[in-house]
Amino acid sequence: MSASVLVAYATRSGSTQEVAEAVAATLRDAGLEVDIQPMRTVGDLKDNSAVVLGAPLYMFHWHKDARGFLGRHRQALAERPTAVFALGPFHDTEKEWQEVRGQLDKELAKFPWFAPVAVEVFGGKFDPAKLGFPWKLNPAMKKIPATDIRDWAAISAWAKDLVARLHPSQS
Numbered sequence: 001m002s003a004s005v006l007v008a009y010a011t012r013s014g015s016t017q018e019v020a021e022a023v024a025a026t027l028r029d030a031g032l033e034v035d036i037q038p039m040r041t042v043g044d045l046k047d048n049s050a051v052v053l054g055a056p057l058y059m060f061h062w063h064k065d066a067r068g069f070l071g072r073h074r075q076a077l078a079e080r081p082t083a084v085f086a087l088g089p090f091h092d093t094e095k096e097w098q099e100v101r102g103q104l105d106k107e108l109a110k111f112p113w114f115a116p117v118a119v120e121v122f123g124g125k126f127d128p129a130k131l132g133f134p135w136k137l138n139p140a141m142k143k144i145p146a147t148d149i150r151d152w153a154a155i156s157a158w159a160k161d162l163v164a165r166l167h168p169s170q171s
């Protein structure tokens with residue numbers, strides 16, 4: 001097994017991909033070898049010694065590619081340190097952070113064998129102009145103002161903290 005860390009992401013509108021790229025850049029800066037790929041294009045994990053999975057929440061569920069990835073790679077993930085992040089809240093209120101963390105925990109609980117070394121929720125990005133079908137037909141959703149509460153300093157700090165968890169020899 002090589003020392004490469006796989007950062008695998010799912011996205012609809014691109015904001016999670018940008019966070020995955022920032023996580024990958026921080027891990028590289030720390031000296032790790034990193035591959036970054038959309039989850040749905042990952043064949044196997046044989047060249048990866050550790051994994052970071054990032055996907056947004058939509059309608060109370062973690063992106064279906066993330067759920068599919070856990071199902072497909074169960075055995076390989078059980079043998080590798082794996083960290084998880086989700087994007088979700090786009091209002092910076094304690095209530096929303098707690099609700100979204102609850103949504104993610106509920107989704108992960110569907111995979112009782114899965115024991116990630118770190119789980120984090122990051123703020124998301126919302127742009128009513130980019131709503132896909134069927135949400136673009138919903139007038140109430142189209143009225144929600146655009147927002148982006150991704151905290152790049154927090155994302156970078158989380159990724160730095162992962163180095164020791166994913167590769168204890170690098171700490």
Ligand SMILES: Cc1cc2nc3c(=O)[nH]c(=O)nc-3n(C[C@H](O)[C@H](O)[C@H](O)COP(=O)(O)O)c2cc1C
Binds near residue numbers: 011015017087090
């Ligand atoms: C139609 C819609 C439904 C959403 N549902 C949820 C949700 O249930 N929980 C949540 O935390 N965030 C929800 N979000 C926020 C997204 O997770 C957030 O916008 C995220 O940044 C999108 O990631 P992406 O750009 O990678 O697709 C929703 C966003 C949209 C547009």
